[in-house]
Amino acid sequence: TQLLEQSPQFLSIQEGENLTVYCNSSSVFSSLQWYRQEPGEGPVLLVTVVTGGEVKKLKRLTFQFGDARKDSSLHITAAQPGDTGLYLCAWDQGGSEKLVFGKGTKLTVNP
Amino acid sequence: GAGVSQSPSNKVTEKGKDVELRCDPISGHTALYWYRQSLGQGLEFLIYFQGNSAPDKSGLPSDRFSAERTGGSVSTLTIQRTQQEDSAVYLCASSLVRDVLFFGPGTRLTVL
Numbered sequence: 001t002q003l004l005e006q007s008p009q010f011l012s013i014q015e016g017e018n019l020t021v022y023c024n025s026s027s028v029f030s031s032l033q034w035y036r037q038e039p040g041e042g043p044v045l046l047v048t049v050v051t052g053g054e055v056k057k058l059k060r061l062t063f064q065f066g067d068a069r070k071d072s073s074l075h076i077t078a079a080q081p082g083d084t085g086l087y088l089c090a091w092d093q094g095g096s097e098k099l100v101f102g103k104g105t106k107l108t109v110n111p
Numbered sequence: 112g113a114g115v116s117q118s119p120s121n122k123v124t125e126k127g128k129d130v131e132l133r134c135d136p137i138s139g140h141t142a143l144y145w146y147r148q149s150l151g152q153g154l155e156f157l158i159y160f161q162g163n164s165a166p167d168k169s170g171l172p173s174d175r176f177s178a179e180r181t182g183g184s185v186s187t188l189t190i191q192r193t194q195q196e197d198s199a200v201y202l203c204a205s206s207l208v209r210d211v212l213f214f215g216p217g218t219r220l221t222v223l
Contacts, residue, residue: 031210040216040217041214041216042202042204042215043154043212044214045211045212048211088153090154092209092210097142097159097206098144098156098159098167098170099154099156099210101146101153101154101156103153
């Protein structure tokens, strides 16, 4: 099973700051997804990246897939308290329809 | 309903008792997944259904865990003879398109 490593594990910042979180693997991803999970709720899909070098933007969130498709990053500009949550990356192993999740980055944005 | 629903939202049980967790997927979604999330951990895959069949049960941690899905809709996850290490949030998700999962709010299970 391919392992996904996410960093940092925890991140606490002030409102208005920028931040980047990372998802890495030693193997090549066929595609990669990012989810956000708020306390007491299930994860919500934010984006799927498929092509090496791909960049997708979702309002203040920018997702990048590495050229070699072994890593991905999520950059948040001007973070807001509403961005607080657990950010998870996930990978479809192919074959069986089973998403493998990283342990996530727990982000806290303080007002 | 509009989204995936799970019941109960919280369950406290004593070690050794059996528990049943229920998932109502989004209407029309053919795929259904169960994941487990322990404190400080990511999501651990348990089982996946396509219709009523389970092509992938590889994540079930022991034979105390079983799941079924009836009518291509509701699913039940049963844990027999619960142990303290079973304490976790159990998440259900449904999907119509591969890799586009919609998660429910989860059932928080506490085994005393």
